[in-house]
Amino acid sequence: MRVKALRIFFVSSGVALLAACSGDPGGGGFLNSTGQVTVTTPSPTNVSAYAAARFLEQASWGPTPQSVQEVQRLGMSGWIDQQFKTAVSVAVAPSYVIDYDDTDRVIRDKAWAFFPKTFYDHTLGGPDQLRQRAAWALYNFIVVGSAGYAYGKVEYYNTLQRGALGSFSDLIRNVTLNPLMGEFLNNNQNRADRPNENYARELMQLFTVGLVKLNPDGSVQRDATGKALETYTQQDVIQATKALSGWNNDSNPFLPQTNRSNYGKPMIAETWQGAHDSSSKSVLGSAISGGQSASQDLDSLIHILVNHPNTAPFVSRRLIQNMVSSNPSPAYLGRISAVFSSSRGDLAQVVKAILLDPEARAGDDPTQQIARNGKMKEPVLAHTNLLRAMGCTQAVADSKNWHSDRVYEAWTQQAYFAPSVFGYFSPGHTAPESLVPAPEQKLITADELRRKASDLTNRMEVKTDFTQAGCEVDLFINAAATSDEALIALINERFFKGALPAPLRLGAKNLLSQDLANQTPQRKFTELLQILISTPTFGVVK
Incomplete structure (x- = not known):
């Protein structure tokens, strides 16, 4: 059943992956007559939930209902300024x-x-x-x-x-x-x-x-x-x-x-x-x-x-790639390099400029996305996005497979344990055939996709590992018990910025009414979610 379901979802969302990897500036970018991106940085009164969640995919470890509301209340610039004042989390x-x-x-x-x-x-x-x-x-x-x-x-x-x-x-x-x-x-x-x-x-x-x-x-x-x-x-x-x-x-x-x-x-x-x-x-x-x-x-x-x-464009490119876009335009990189140089390497100013740049914010209206923009979520980022969207507030124990000392990690990317001095991937790694920079794609292996599409149900067999970490598991289980539509609506809000594409929505509805019809509410939730998060719609910050 899982292989069949995966085939349905990968086919239906393949267009999103192609758009994310495309370097064709004519494939969906909205530019003015001078060739410049025309987007105004949202103010506190006009930040949509979608735009706030998209911003938080770039600026945090993943959006939550609370953080989305905070960005809407403060505005993006205000949220960044508040973050500058927040105490450092140290180990x-x-x-x-x-x-x-x-x-x-x-x-x-x-x-x-x-x-x-x-x-x-x-x-x-x-x-x-x-x-x-x-x-x-x-x-x-x-x-x-x-x-x-x-x-x-x-x-x-x-x-x-x-x-x-x-x-x-x-x-x-x-x-x-x-x-x-x-x-x-x-x-x-x-x-x-x-x-x-x-x-x-x-x-x-x-x-x-x-x-x-x-x-x-x-x-x-x-x-x-x-x-x-x-x-x-x-x-x-x-x-x-x-x-x-x-x-x-x-x-x-x-x-x-x-x-x-x-x-x-x-x-x-x-x-x-x-x-x-x-x-x-x-x-x-x-x-x-x-x-x-x-x-x-x-x-x-x-x-x-x-x-x-060299240092301004060299460092700026890597920061942009890791936060916003694997393939920033020369104009975007030039603007950030100028901030790095003028501020003498003030990383707070550089990061703020990266996040508020018109090219970074162009996709806040999903109809205004620029085809070359975006990045794939490396396994660690996809994993934190998953857990934060579930409401988890601390590490989830891994007692199902190991013991209480181990936690539920991103399987194919161990955080802060890069395999060599060259990191997890080269900044110049390109997507096959398109030859467009897509560094994180190197980590999106068959093993990563297989685990993403099957792991959550396995881990959730020890439900207390999740509930003890603050995860709102029962919220999703209750939605599944209420109706298929309620579960899809909640997953859409938490994991897809409220913009789940119609083909995926239809696929989810068919899957719940057919293959998963006789499953428990918990398995309906986990089986559906792990398939949905295996699609490019979830896996690409666009």
Whole structure:
């Protein structure tokens, strides 16, 4: 039955997926005679529920009835300003995460289970939704993989949380001195007499300026033969490595093995002769004076990198891709790059500009969508959207398959555990055949779709896992018991911004009246929902 139902829904919603991946500017964009998007940022008095929910798909971990009402009351700009004032959600590691026997699997698993639970507690119930989404966008290109111990992961998460809406320069400095980053990219082994180039190279290639020179609108600069111009040379890597030398963990012999790097404190500059290279340096054509300390050299290097003309479009593109659109227009990227440059990397201003840009808001009226806009929801985002729409306010236990220490996670994407320094996906990954950038599509595998289309019913067999997490399961079950129309209407409101397409609505009605007619109300709810959320209509932020 499930295979048959999936076939019906994928066929009926295939048009939405094609529209989301299309790069054809004539495929639905509404432009004025000058070629500019004509949309006015909604005021508090004219934000529709649809527009508010769509905005929250970009700016939060997913809309809820309460957050939709809040955006309608405050307006989008007002909601953003309120979020700037909201306290940071940080993870406070208990002692069993900081000091544990790493050879004992049960104890080790308990220590590592703390972060996923805390992450989902924050995403589902934390008030600082915008900061969390901005931190997630930053993590997608300023990556720490699976290095270190459990406490290290907690404190790297905190570093991004605290810096996500602050100065980009401060963020890069704090990331550079984060002990887990020091371990992951080896800058804690970088000495004047034993240079290690790993961090210097990735700092430039992945975190700031990128490999090729860019114009402010993100277009690539090329020579007379059409070859892309490189941003930096190997000599720049060598010089940056010297500027980054001499840092190590603030460690001592009394720390436990599982906190050997003293993860809760930034790295410190070593003072012994030969640790830091204090010679004069030149990086990307800018001089760094000789005789400076390790801290002064770090500040000089960060100033060079953050103020390089490449950094504004490089960072802006990644933030736009991770929040609003996988394929932003040159004009959109140019506007955000200008904000980054004029504000000297003020991430709060940049994020606000990204979310309120006319290109981001064009689809607030579903009849005015621009075909090239939108992004696919990576598994973590789709999962948090699902749970928040169900009303869950904290992590859902996974006692059906594991034990009380484990939580119901996105199966094919473990949050803050990217597989490599290149993250979960390349920003240039393209949709098959269309060749339009669609980075998140790399994660929309057959396994991801299969689990999405069958997992919820399985997990809901332990209903108390959901009810104890605040999920409004009974609300949906009661709707299913009332009538098919009541269930469809509630799912439409919570999961589809009140705009469930007619083909999906008809498919849902037929499925409930035929294949699911004899199922319990709970199974009607879960079976129908898991099929609907497997469609592009749910899976694309459009």
